[in-house]
Amino acid sequence: xxxxxxxxxxxxxxxxLGRWKERSLTSAEIAASLESNPVLVRRILxxxxxxxxxxxxxxxxxxxxxxxxxxxxxxxxxxxxxxxGPVLSRHPHPxxxxxxxxxxxxxxxxxxxxxxxxxxxxxxxxxxxxxxVQRVLDIERDLALPR
Amino acid sequence: xxxxxxxxxxxxxxxxLGRWKERSLTSAEIAASLESNPVLVRRILxxxxxxxxxxxxxxxxxxxxxxxxxxxxxxxxxxxxxxxGPVLSRHPHPxxxxxxxxxxxxxxxxxxxxxxxxxxxxxxxxxxxxxxVQRVLDIERDLALPR
DNA sequence: CAAACCGCAACTAGTTTGGTTGCAATTTGC
DNA sequence: GCAAATTGCAACCAAACTAGTTGCGGTTTG
Numbered sequence: 001x002x003x004x005x006x007x008x009x010x011x012x013x014x015x016x017l018g019r020w021k022e023r024s025l026t027s028a029e030i031a032a033s034l035e036s037n038p039v040l041v042r043r044i045l046x047x048x049x050x051x052x053x054x055x056x057x058x059x060x061x062x063x064x065x066x067x068x069x070x071x072x073x074x075x076x077x078x079x080x081x082x083x084x085g086p087v088l089s090r091h092p093h094p095x096x097x098x099x100x101x102x103x104x105x106x107x108x109x110x111x112x113x114x115x116x117x118x119x120x121x122x123x124x125x126x127x128x129x130x131x132x133v134q135r136v137l138d139i140e141r142d143l144a145l146p147r
Numbered sequence: 148x149x150x151x152x153x154x155x156x157x158x159x160x161x162x163x164l165g166r167w168k169e170r171s172l173t174s175a176e177i178a179a180s181l182e183s184n185p186v187l188v189r190r191i192l193x194x195x196x197x198x199x200x201x202x203x204x205x206x207x208x209x210x211x212x213x214x215x216x217x218x219x220x221x222x223x224x225x226x227x228x229x230x231x232g233p234v235l236s237r238h239p240h241p242x243x244x245x246x247x248x249x250x251x252x253x254x255x256x257x258x259x260x261x262x263x264x265x266x267x268x269x270x271x272x273x274x275x276x277x278x279x280v281q282r283v284l285d286i287e288r289d290l291a292l293p294r
Numbered sequence: 295c296a297a298a299c300c301g302c303a304a305c306t307a308g309t310t311t312g313g314t315t316g317c318a319a320t321t322t323g324c
Numbered sequence: 325g326c327a328a329a330t331t332g333c334a335a336c337c338a339a340a341c342t343a344g345t346t347g348c349g350g351t352t353t354g
Binding site: 026027028038039042043046056057058059060061062063064092 | 296297298299300301302311312313
């Protein structure tokens with residue numbers, strides 16, 4: 001698995017905050033759902049707060065909530081907030097300028113890789129937290145039906 | 148930078164093999180262009196050979212060449228040959244089944260992430276080694292012009 | 295004032311990455 | 325037939341990154 005799982009954790013947390021947006025959730029509650037650890041969750045929520053996607057309040061009864069409506073937060077927003085650097089990594093160091101291919105390939109590859117990354121990001125940008133919350137509610141409702 | 152730079156190295160090597168497809172290149176020649184190391188290059192070319200993109204011959208005058216025409220090899224082919232596993236990584240371990248979000252998010256996220264990865268791969272699949280070789284030749288020709 | 299929170303730094307174990315070393319096997323020119 | 329030029333492959337290595345943990349200080353509130 002390529003990148004870190006921070007995006008998955010961030011989207012999971014945002015979906016919880018969207019699902020229970022009438023109250024605030026603690027990092028411990030979110031960590032319980034992730035079978036993880038409150039500190040880890042706070043690290044990621046911290047990045048989301050830096051990106052103005054969530055708000056935190058300190059002290060007793062503190063916790064986390066969405067900074068905007070769930071339909072105004074896309075999976076790309078979450079991804080961009082927690083994942084640093086390009087997805088496809090470039091040459092470890094610049095190639096040789098002596099070689100006809102070496103001295104041109106970096107710029108050519110940059111265009112291709114950036115376009116490919118943008119295609120992925122565009123797809124992530126088409127789904128919002130509201131979509132995921134709705135799908136969770138739909139599945140849970142169907143399960144609750146008698147038959 | 149997220150993934151490894153193996154894709155960049157693989158595409159660089161394939162472009163060299165396409166540029167000089169009348170002869171075979173040694174791992175040392177390719178390593179020189181990458182300012183890297185023949186063993187590292189052979190490791191990556193080995194994966195490309197496993198994917199039937201290149202051929203190697205042993206012994207004196209041995210080396211590497213393309214197994215198909217440059218226009219029949221896409222950047223996605225190179226990417227798929229050397230990069231293992233998904234680009235966007237999933238939950239580090241399954242979330243809690245106790246939580247309404249936890250027990251549904253994995254499947255929902257899987258769909259989103261797979262679609263996003265496919266969008267990226269589709270974009271990589273639209274450029275071939277022949278395209279890159281042609282662009283290298285075009286740039287070099289322009290540079291050679293008097294004015 | 296104590297309990298329930300967040301914030302943050304330091305630390306750990308495990309994995310991955312890019313790179314290196316050493317050596318065996320293969321082919322070929324002389 | 326032998327030496328040189330190659331690939332093939334395993335064993336390392338240091339640095340970086342990942343997920344997770346511990347410890348502690350600061351803030352809010354019942």
